[in-house]
Each structure stands twice: as C-alpha cells, then as structure tokens.
Amino acid sequence: MIEFIRKTNIDFMGKRRYAVIISGILLLLGIFALVQINRGEANLGIDFAGGTAVQIKFSRPVSVHEVRGALEGAGLKDMDIQDFPSVNKVLVRVKGKEETLGKISNLIISTLGQRFGDAAPVIDSTTEIGPKVGSRLKHDALIATLFATAGILIYIALRFQWRFSVGATIATFHDVLAVLGIFFILGKEINLILVSALLIVAGYSLTDTVVVFDRIRENMRAAIKDPIQSIVNRSINEVLSRTAITSMTTLFASVALLLFGGEVIHDFALAITLGIVIGTYSSWFVASPVVLLISGGKNPFKKS
Amino acid sequence: MGMKKGILWRLIAIGAVVAASLIFFLPNTPLFDYMPGWWKKNMPGRGIVLGLDLRGGIHLVFEVEGDKAVASTVERIAQSVKAELERKGIKAGVKQEGMEIVLTPAPLEARKIIEDAYQELAIGEVPGGVSYTLKESEVKNIKAGAVDQALETIRNRIDQFGVAEPVIHRQAENEVVVQLPGVKEPERAIEIIGKTARLEFRLLDDQSPVAAELPQSIFPEEEERVITQFAGKIPPGEMLFGRVVDEETGRVRKIPYLLKKDVLLTGDLLTEARVSIDQRFNEPYVSIRFNTEGARIFEEVTGKNVGKRLAIILDNNVYSAPVIRERIAGGDAQISGSFTLDESRDLAIVLKAGALKAPLKMLQNITVGPSLGRDSIEAGKLAGLLASIVVILFMLVYYKVSGLIADLAVLLNILLLLGAMASLNATLTLPGIAGIILAVGMAVDSNVLMFERMREELRTGKTPKAAVESGYNKAFWTIFDSHVTTLITSAVLFQFGTGPIKGFAVTLSLGVAINLFTALIGTKTIFDLLHTKREVRRLSI
Numbered sequence: 001m002i003e004f005i006r007k008t009n010i011d012f013m014g015k016r017r018y019a020v021i022i023s024g025i026l027l028l029l030g031i032f033a034l035v036q037i038n039r040g041e042a043n044l045g046i047d048f049a050g051g052t053a054v055q056i057k058f059s060r061p062v063s064v065h066e067v068r069g070a071l072e073g074a075g076l077k078d079m080d081i082q083d084f085p086s087v088n089k090v091l092v093r094v095k096g097k098e099e100t101l102g103k104i105s106n107l108i109i110s111t112l113g114q115r116f117g118d119a120a121p122v123i124d125s126t127t128e129i130g131p132k133v134g135s136r137l138k139h140d141a142l143i144a145t146l147f148a149t150a151g152i153l154i155y156i157a158l159r160f161q162w163r164f165s166v167g168a169t170i171a172t173f174h175d176v177l178a179v180l181g182i183f184f185i186l187g188k189e190i191n192l193i194l195v196s197a198l199l200i201v202a203g204y205s206l207t208d209t210v211v212v213f214d215r216i217r218e219n220m221r222a223a224i225k226d227p228i229q230s231i232v233n234r235s236i237n238e239v240l241s242r243t244a245i246t247s248m249t250t251l252f253a254s255v256a257l258l259l260f261g262g263e264v265i266h267d268f269a270l271a272i273t274l275g276i277v278i279g280t281y282s283s284w285f286v287a288s289p290v291v292l293l294i295s296g297g298k299n300p301f302k303k304s
Numbered sequence: 305m306g307m308k309k310g311i312l313w314r315l316i317a318i319g320a321v322v323a324a325s326l327i328f329f330l331p332n333t334p335l336f337d338y339m340p341g342w343w344k345k346n347m348p349g350r351g352i353v354l355g356l357d358l359r360g361g362i363h364l365v366f367e368v369e370g371d372k373a374v375a376s377t378v379e380r381i382a383q384s385v386k387a388e389l390e391r392k393g394i395k396a397g398v399k400q401e402g403m404e405i406v407l408t409p410a411p412l413e414a415r416k417i418i419e420d421a422y423q424e425l426a427i428g429e430v431p432g433g434v435s436y437t438l439k440e441s442e443v444k445n446i447k448a449g450a451v452d453q454a455l456e457t458i459r460n461r462i463d464q465f466g467v468a469e470p471v472i473h474r475q476a477e478n479e480v481v482v483q484l485p486g487v488k489e490p491e492r493a494i495e496i497i498g499k500t501a502r503l504e505f506r507l508l509d510d511q512s513p514v515a516a517e518l519p520q521s522i523f524p525e526e527e528e529r530v531i532t533q534f535a536g537k538i539p540p541g542e543m544l545f546g547r548v549v550d551e552e553t554g555r556v557r558k559i560p561y562l563l564k565k566d567v568l569l570t571g572d573l574l575t576e577a578r579v580s581i582d583q584r585f586n587e588p589y590v591s592i593r594f595n596t597e598g599a600r601i602f603e604e605v606t607g608k609n610v611g612k613r614l615a616i617i618l619d620n621n622v623y624s625a626p627v628i629r630e631r632i633a634g635g636d637a638q639i640s641g642s643f644t645l646d647e648s649r650d651l652a653i654v655l656k657a658g659a660l661k662a663p664l665k666m667l668q669n670i671t672v673g674p675s676l677g678r679d680s681i682e683a684g685k686l687a688g689l690l691a692s693i694v695v696i697l698f699m700l701v702y703y704k705v706s707g708l709i710a711d712l713a714v715l716l717n718i719l720l721l722l723g724a725m726a727s728l729n730a731t732l733t734l735p736g737i738a739g740i741i742l743a744v745g746m747a748v749d750s751n752v753l754m755f756e757r758m759r760e761e762l763r764t765g766k767t768p769k770a771a772v773e774s775g776y777n778k779a780f781w782t783i784f785d786s787h788v789t790t791l792i793t794s795a796v797l798f799q800f801g802t803g804p805i806k807g808f809a810v811t812l813s814l815g816v817a818i819n820l821f822t823a824l825i826g827t828k829t830i831f832d833l834l835h836t837k838r839e840v841r842r843l844s845i
Contacts, residue, residue, distance in 0.1 A: 055676070057675060057676075087679070100665075100666075101666040101667070101668075101669055102494075102666065102669070105669075122673060122675055123671075123673050124672070124673050124675060124676035124679075125670070125671060125672045125673060125676050126490075126669065126670075126671040127669070127670050127671070128666070128668065128669040128670075129667075129668050130665075130666065130667040130668060132367070132667055133365060133667045133668045137802070140800045140801075140802070141800075143800055144796050144797065144799070144800035144801070147796045147799070147800070148792065148793045148796040148797075151792040151793070151795075151796060152789055152792055152793070155788060155789060155792060159785055192801075192802075192805065193735070193804075193805070196735070196797055196801060196805045196808060199793045199796065199797060200742075200790070200793055200794075200797075200812070202789075202793060203789045203790040203791075203792065203793035203794070204746075204789075204790060206785075206786065206789040207746075207749070207786035207787075207789065207790065208786075210782060210785040210786045210789070211753065211782055211786065214781065214782045214785070238760075239756070241756060242752055242753055242756035242757075245702070245752045245756070246748075246749040246752050246753065248698075249695050249698065249699075249745050249746075249748045249749060249752065250742065250745035250746055250749065251745070252691055252694045252695050252698065252745060253691040253695065253741045253742050253744055253745030253746075254741075254742065254745065256687045256688070256690045256691035256694065256741065257687045257691070257738055257741055257742075259687070260683060260686045260687040260690060261683050261684060261687040261737075261738065261741075262679060262680050262682075262683030262684070262687075262734075264357070264676070264680055264734055265680075265683070265684075265734055265735065265737075265738055268735065268738060269738065272738075272742065
C-alpha cells in the first residue's frame with residue numbers, strides 16, 4: 001500500500017492563529033478588489049466594460065513595444081496590449097463606450113496589417129461589445145452569482161446543522177474572495193470567464209469542506225466525551241489523505257489546462273487552480289475553526 | 305445467487321449505456337464515414353456540435369432601430385399628404401416635426417381627407433392647427449414588423465451569400481442574433497448583413513449656386529470639414545458623398561454631390577439584381593431590373609429629365625450620377641462605381657434580398673478565425689490527454705488494482721460524457737473542453753473517497769468484501785453532497801451564461817452527473833464481480 005500521508009497527528013486547530021493572518025490578508029485583498037470593481041477602478045474585461053479586442057497571430061515574434069508604437073501612430077489611445085511570445089500572438093484591447101462598432105477593430109487590423117505585413121498577420125479573433133451588451137452581461141453575471149450563492153447556501157442549510165452551515169459559508173466566501181483578490185493584485189482581467197471560474201470555485205470549495213465536515217460530525221456523534229478541539233483535529237487528520245488526493249487529482253487536470261490549454265483558457269485555468277488550493281486550505285483552516293469557534297468548546301451533539 | 309443476478313443486471317445496464325454512447329458519438333469519429341448506408345440513414349448522425357470558438361465563425365447581435373422605421377413611415381405619410389392636398393388645391397401647411405405631422409392652418413376639408421385616409425393617426429391640438437402622430441398600437445406594429453422583416457431579409461441575404469448552418473433568431477424585443485459558423489470572410493458577411501441597402505434614385509441639384517461651390521473631390525478625412533463648411537447653406541435636399549478609388553495611387557477620394565429632396569424611385573420595385581462585367585473596361589457592375597410599376601416610373605423620370613444627372617444612392621452613398629441621355633424604357637438600369645468583383649456580388653445580394661425597413665445597429669461582434677479554433681482544439685486535446693494520463697497513472701500506482709478499476713471508471717466516464725453530449729447535440733466550446741478535463745479530475749475524486757474509506761475499514765480488521773461494502777455505504781453521502789454543490793453552480797451558469805460558458809456548464813454538469821453513475825454503479829459492479837468469482841483474501845488498494 002503506497003501512502004503519501006500515513007497516520008498523522010497534526011494540530012490543525014493549534015495553528016489557527018497563523019491561518020487568521022493568512023486568511024485575513026486574502027480576505028482584505030478580496031474585499032479591496034470588490035470595492036475597486038464597484039468604483040470602476042478595476043481592470044474590467046471588455047465583456048463588462050464594452051470595447052474592442054483583436055487578437056492577431058504573426059509568423060515571427062513581434063514586440064509589444066512595436067505594436068504599441070504602430071497603433072499610437074494611427075491615433076489609438078488607452079489600449080492594453082498583451083503578447084503570447086511562445087505562439088507569436090498579440091492581443092490588443094481597447095475599452096470604451098464605442099457606439100458604432102467596427103471602427104476601432106478595423107483601425108487595429110489595418111494598422112497592424114500594414115506595419116507587420118512581412119509577418120503574415122492572421123486575425124485570430126475580433127470581439128466587439130457595445131455598451132448595451134456590456135451592461136447586460138454585467139447584470140447577468142451579478143444575477144448568476146446571487147443565484148449560485150443562494151443555491152449553495154440553501155443546500156448547505158438543508159444538509160448541515162447551522163454551525164456547520166456558517167463554517168462552510170464563510171469558507172466558501174473566503175475562497176472566492178481570495179481568488180478574486182489575487183486576480184486583482186496580479187492585474188488580471190475581471191471578466192465573464194473569471195466570474196464563471198469563481199462560481200465553480202465556490203462549488204468545488206465545498207467539496208473538500210463536505211469531506212471534512214462529514215467526518216467531524218461522525219466523530220462528534222461517536223465520541224461525545226472527547227474535547228471538541230481534539231475531535232476536530234483528529235477528524236481532519238483522518239481524512240487528510242483523501243482531501244489531499246482529491247485536490248491533487250483535480251489539480252492535475254487544472255494545471256494541465258493552465259500549462260497546455262492555450263491562451264484563451266489560461267486565466268480560467270489559473271482561477272480554478274488557485275481555487276482548488278485555497279479551497280483545500282480553507283476546509284482545514286477556515287471552515288473547521290469557525291465550527292469550533294461557534295460551538296464554544298462544547299460538543300453540539302452532547303445532550304446537556 | 306441473488307447477488308449474482310444483481311450484478312448481471314448492472315452489467316447489462318452499463319453495457320447498454322456504453323453501446324448507446326458509442327452510437328451517439330460515432331458521427332464525431334472518422335469511422336462514421338465507413339458505416340453502411342442503412343446505418344447512416346437511421347442512426348444518429350449529428351453528434352457533438354463544435355461551438356463558434358472552436359470552429360471559427362461569427363456571432364453578431366444587432367439592434368433593429370425600429371424608431372427609424374417609425375420616423376420614415378411618418379415622413380412618407382407627410383409627403384403623400386402634402387402631395388394629395390396640393391393636388392386637390394387645398395391650402396394647408398403640412399410640416400413634419402420629428403415624429404409629428406403638424407397642420408397649420410388646418411382647414412376642415414384638409415383634416416377630413418387626412419383623417420379618412422390615415423386611420424392610424426392620433427390627433428392632437430397645436431396653436432393654430434392640429435398635429436398628427438402615429439397611434440401607440442401602430443408604432444408597435446411598425447417596430448415588430450421591422451424586426452420580422454429584418455430576420456427575413458437577413459436570412460435571404462445569408463442564403464445568397466452561402467453559409468452552412470446559419471443560426472438567425474430574435475432576442476429580447478428588438479434584437480437579432482446571427483451566428484455563422486465557419487464563415488471564411490467575416491468582414492464581408494458582416495457588411496452584407498448590416499447594410500440597410502436602401503436604394504434611391506434622386507436628381508442632382510445642379511442649378512443651385514451651392515452646387516458650383518462644392519469642391520471637385522476631397523480626401524476622406526476632409527469629409528467632416530466640408531460638411532460643417534456647407535451646413536446651413538444646403539437648399540432643400542442634402543449633400544451626400546460618392547467614393548472613387550484612384551487607380552494609380554490606390555487612394556480613396558470622395559466626391560460631394562448636391563441632391564434634390566425628392567426620391568424618384570427606390571429599390572422596393574426591383575425584381576432582379578446581378579453582376580455583369582463591362583466588356584470595354586473589364587469592370588464589374590450590377591445590372592438591375594425593375595418590375596412593371598418601377599419600369600413605368602423609371603421611363604417617366606428619365607423622359608422628363610433628359611440632360612439632367614440622376615444619382616444612384618445606396619444607404620446615403622452616391623454610387624454614380626450619370627447624365628440622362630434619353631428616355632429609358634424596359635426597366636433596366638446599371639449601377640457602376642469603383643468596386644471589386646466581390647463588392648459588386650455583395651451589392652447584388654443585398655439589392656435582391658431587399659432593403660431593411662429599419663437600419664441595424666451592431667451591439668456585439670465576436671469573430672473567431674478558423675486558425676484560433678484549430679489552435680484551441682489542439683491545445684485542449686493536449687491538455688486533456690496529459691491530464692488523463694497523469695490522473696490514470698497516479699491512480700494505478702497509488703491504488704494498484706483498485707486504481708485500475710477507478711481508471712476504467714474514468715474512461716467509462718469520458719465515454720458516457722461524450723455520448724451524452726452527442727445525444728443532446730450539445731455544443732462543445734473551449735471552456736466546455738476545460739469542463740471535460742476538470743470532470744476527469746473530479747471523476748476520480750469519488751473513487752478516492754471510497755478507496756480511502758475502504759483502507760480505513762481494512763485497518764479495523766474487516767474482510768475485503770465487508771470493507772468494500774461499508775466503504776461504499778459510508779462514502780456515499782459525502783460523494784453525493786460534494787457533487788450536488790458543483791451541480792448547483794453549473795446549473796446557474798447554464799441558465800445565465802452565454803455561448804462558451806453555457807458550453808462549459810453543459811459539460812461540467814453532465815460530467816458530474818455521469819460521475820455519480822460511474823462511481824456508484826460502475827466501480828462497485830467491478831468490485832462485486834471480483835468478489836463473486838472467488839473469495840478475495842487481499843484487497844489490492
């Protein structure tokens with residue numbers, strides 16, 4: 001029998017002080033990101049902000065500097081240029097409330113086509129989102145988030161005692177905010193794809209929490225007399241290998257996507273990968289301590 | 305033996321879904337081409353549909369500007385009211401002010417004529433007269449009609465242009481969604497769909513002194529300046545521009561024209577439009593033919609205006625303004641200008657399909673070139689293959705024979721997922737591929753939960769068979785709970801997501817549901833099968 005993790009006896013609950021610091025920072029980042037998004041200070045994707053994105057593939061490497069120079073020469077301002085050097089691709093994004101679609105994308109395509117005519121430019125994709133669609137997508141994303149949150153909360157409430165529900169809920173919000181915060185700090189785009197990834201993170205984050213909680217509940221029922229902190233610790237240790245391994249197999253998939261899935265899916269895979277790691281951490285260091293805290297040191301299954 | 309029977313039924317069930325999946329997924333494999341004719345005829349033949357992001361193509365959303373259709377209706381009514389009153393010699397001032405027709409003064413007989421002829425008008429009072437506006441219900445009708453007509457016209461244009469499997473439908477109240485998979489020249493397609501294609505014949509106002517002041521030709525960037533320069537000076541009518549390409553330099557120049565107000569003939573009366581090639585200059589042009597009424601009007605107009613210049617205008621661009629040499633009977637005309645063969649072909653398409661009642665405004669354009677789609681599929685395949693290999697090897701090494709069983713479950717999972725998607729003719733998008741890959745990662749999760757529980761049970765000294773049983777039973781609710789939360793989020797994404805994200809939601813939710821089946825029925829059956837053959841003394845886990 002191969003076991004990465006043999007019988008362990010880690011004092012998870014004893015380390016919750018460090019967890020408070022780590023999670024505190026992550027949560028602050030996430031809340032800061034939310035505030036900035038609300039104030040319109042975040043790097044919103046063009047699907048929310050409206051605007052134009054053109055991705056062009058060249059036959060040789062093309063520097064961002066050259067592309068910027070060419071486009072500024074053509075009178076384009078406030079653009080965001082991203083390059084994917086391994087595949088000789090450049091993505092130009094111009095945010096804005098362009099009422100008549102088509103002008104900016106045509107300008108980008110013709111300018112870069114002329115400037116890099118020797119590099120066989122091929123247009124990979126053109127995305128133009130008018131302001132009306134942008135605000136509609138924003139609205140849809142908000143509604144989707146609300147519904148998903150409500151759905152998850154209702155399910156948790158139905159399946160667990162309220163103590164566990166609160167723990168799972170806080171852990172879920174923690175994970176989503178943490179990923180959002182990290183994306184914000186990295187300057188990544190806040191777009192529709194990220195929102196979907198965050199919802200998946202919320203769903204997946206619960207998977208680990210459920211595994212841990214099921215065991216805590218089972219042990220609380222079985223060992224009424226033990227101190228609750230040691231029950232929680234023992235439960236986490238007992239299921240440690242399975243939470244680690246389930247997270248690992250899913251990580252295999254998301255990391256493969258991150259590394260080889262191509263530029264279109266890259267940020268999505270990054271969000272999921274971060275979400276899996278943080279979700280596993282939060283089952284141990286956020287969800288379980290919250291249950292402990294709310295229980296106030298008493299076993300909730302003990303009849304007093 | 306009762307136990308054995310249960311296994312048999314489960315084996316049959318698994319065999320049936322595997323067979324069904326293979327049949328549904330077959331059209332997506334090259335093997336389908338080799339199937340006999342009766343198979344192709346009777347068995348599912350569509351399979352999984354590739355999304356626009358993988359296949360390349362365009363997704364467009366247009367708003368039908370119904371207000372403009374309403375405005376042009378008001379304008380048309382105002383014009384014919386004016387003509388009618390003039391013809392009857394009734395003195396009344398008819399003016400169009402925005403969406404209103406104002407009548408000052410408003411003699412009773414004029415009012416009677418208008419109100420009898422146009423029941424769709426609502427009457428209001430203004431100082432010294434009356435005003436007419438279109439009734440609410442009529443405005444609604446016009447707007448709805450404009451959307452219907454836009455759908456119909458776009459369909460015709462796309463048919464002529466030639467795109468396989470276009471999707472054209474209405475969204476919300478006044479929006480049209482057009483999806484053209486695999487279209488080769490997206491810019492041309494967008495141009496063809498979005499053109500209002502309003503063809504007008506109007507006389508040039510060469511007598512006006514302003515006409516002499518207009519510059520011969522200008523660079524396109526000077527257009528705004530010229531418009532502001534002449535703003536306010538233009539007599540009734542308007543200034544529009546024509547476009548010429550200098551053959552030597554290839555530079556585009558614009559020619560301003562001063563046009564009279566009246567539209568003498570429109571494209572509504574066309575019966576045919578096709579591309580011809582001018583033999584002398586080897587230049588393409590579009591020849592059009594009017595119906596009987598159009599031909600009569602055309603003959604009358606040309607007969608009355610010999611020596612004058614008649615402008616041919618499409619969507620406010622002057623294509624040409626030839627001098628009328630003689631009365632033209634028969635209803636044939638030509639539209640020439642500096643255009644390429646493709647441009648003239650596109651022009652013929654839009655003219656034949658007819659003009660839009662209301663102009664379209666593009667709200668969204670997502671164009672994916674075929675090369676990006678190919679790259680994405682390749683990248684997705686690579687990531688999926690690597691993820692599967694790593695996961696499968698890991699399970700094999702870590703859980704030995706049990707891991708092999710889990711790997712079989714993963715393969716079963718992938719097969720059933722593809723089969724389910726094919727049976728629904730679901731659309732596979734790039735995020736959808738990501739969904740499949742994540743589903744593979746999650747597929748083993750259930751097995752891991754069960755195996756870990758079995759190991760625990762074994763440690764307490766249970767027999768392998770008992771360990772398998774209680775491992776399953778105790779892990780069941782944990783597995784169920786952890787899947788339901790993912791199902792909730794993917795259901796929400798399906799409901800609110802658009803395009804690619806919807807594709808992701810479909811694959812992930814199917815993946816999760818199938819995962820429950822393969823883990824709880826598939827793996828378990830194999831274990832049971834092992835245990836019925838012989839008493840297993842050691843569980844390879």
